[in-house]
Amino acid sequence: xxxxxxxxxxxxxxxxxxxxxxxxxxxxxxxxxxxxxxxxxxxxxxxxxxxxxxxxxxxxxxxxxxxxxxxxxxxxxxxxxxxxxxxxxxxxxxxxxxxxxxxxxxxxxxxxxxxxxxxxxxxxxxxxxxxxxxxxxxxxxxxxxxxxxxxxxxxxxxxxxxxxxxxxxxxxxxxxxxxxxxxxxxxxxxxxxxxxxxxxxx
Numbered sequence: 001x002x003x004x005x006x007x008x009x010x011x012x013x014x015x016x017x018x019x020x021x022x023x024x025x026x027x028x029x030x031x032x033x034x035x036x037x038x039x040x041x042x043x044x045x046x047x048x049x050x051x052x053x054x055x056x057x058x059x060x061x062x063x064x065x066x067x068x069x070x071x072x073x074x075x076x077x078x079x080x081x082x083x084x085x086x087x088x089x090x091x092x093x094x095x096x097x098x099x100x101x102x103x104x105x106x107x108x109x110x111x112x113x114x115x116x117x118x119x120x121x122x123x124x125x126x127x128x129x130x131x132x133x134x135x136x137x138x139x140x141x142x143x144x145x146x147x148x149x150x151x152x153x154x155x156x157x158x159x160x161x162x163x164x165x166x167x168x169x170x171x172x173x174x175x176x177x178x179x180x181x182x183x184x185x186x187x188x189x190x191x192x193x194x195x196x197x198x199x200x201x202x
Contacts, residue, residue, distance in 0.1 A: 010114060011107075011110055011114070011117075014106060014110070014114065014117070014118070015103050015106065015107070018099070018102050018103050018106055018121055019099045019100070019102070019103050020099075022095070022098060022099030022102045022103075022125075022134075023092075023095050023096060023099045025125065025131075025134075026091070026094070026095035026098055026099065026131070026134040026135050027088065027091065027092060027095045027135075030087050030088055030091055030135065031087055032087065033087065034087055034090070037136070037137065038087065038090060038091070038136055038137045041071075041072065041075060041090055041137045042085055042090060043059060044057035044058070044059065044064060044067075044072045044075075045057075045072055045075040045076055045079055045085045045089075045090060046085050047059065047060075047061070048069070048072055048073075048075075048076045049076060049079055049080065049085060053069055053073060053076060054069060055068065055069060056068060056069060057069055057072045067139070067181075068178055068179070068181075070178040070179045071093075071139055071142065071179050071180075074092075074093035075089055075090050075093060075137075078092055078093065090137050091135065091136060091137055094133070094134060094135075094136065094137055094138050094141050095134060095135070097141045097142055097144075097145050098130070098133070098134035098141050098144075098145075100145055101124070101141065101144050101145050101148050102121050102124055102125070104145070104148040104149055104152045105117075105120045105121055105124055105148060106118065106120060106121050107152055107156075108120065108148070108151065108152050108155060109121075111155065111156060111159055139179065139180045140180070140183075142176065142179035142180050142184060143176060143179075143180045143183050143184050143187055143188075146172050146173065146175065146176030146179075146180075146184055146187070146188045147187050147188050147191050149172050149188075150169055150172050150173070150188040150191055150192050151191055151192075151195065153165050153166065153168055153169055153172070154166065154169070154192055154195050154196070155195070158199065169188075169192060172188060173185050173188050173189060176188055
């Protein structure tokens with residue numbers, strides 16, 4: 001019983017530090033101005049600050065239907081808190097999402113051992129594309145989070161026998177769709193389907 005409690009405590013402690021270090025890593029030393037693709041979301045967020053939230057963000061008061069407002073709303077609310085739309089307020093939501101990707105990557109590995117969980121996290125933060133996307137405004141990180149969370153749900157449900165967890169999968173897929181459209185729905189569904197095929201649970 002003591003060993004079990006100690007193991008749970010260590011996992012929770014690791015999760016906390018991985019999340020905090022991830023957010024710091026992805027937000028320290030950001031540029032003072034918007035660069036490249038980020039300028040699109042700066043415009044969307046600035047218009048939302050002026051006009052208020054809507055189903056789709058707008059550009060010059062015309063709905064910009066490439067994205068729903070789900071991706072712009074976190075930037076909007078953070079900008080309201082900090083008083084302006086800045087690279088920090090625009091990138092912080094992506095940084096938080098990326099830190100959660102690290103957390104769930106750790107949890108997947110930790111179902112086998114703490115070492116595998118930490119190695120999974122190190123593999124992510126030593127990948128140039130992952131860090132680059134995490135330090136910018138990236139809709140793909142929302143899809144990545146949906147995929148990792150869905151995999152964790154099905155995998156942990158298999159290991160623990162708690163099938164009730166599978167009920168969260170549709171909610172994760174709806175959230176993925178809200179943030180990234182069909183990509184946010186199809187990719188998590190594909191991962192879940194492949195997992196069950198691999199486990200021969202037809």
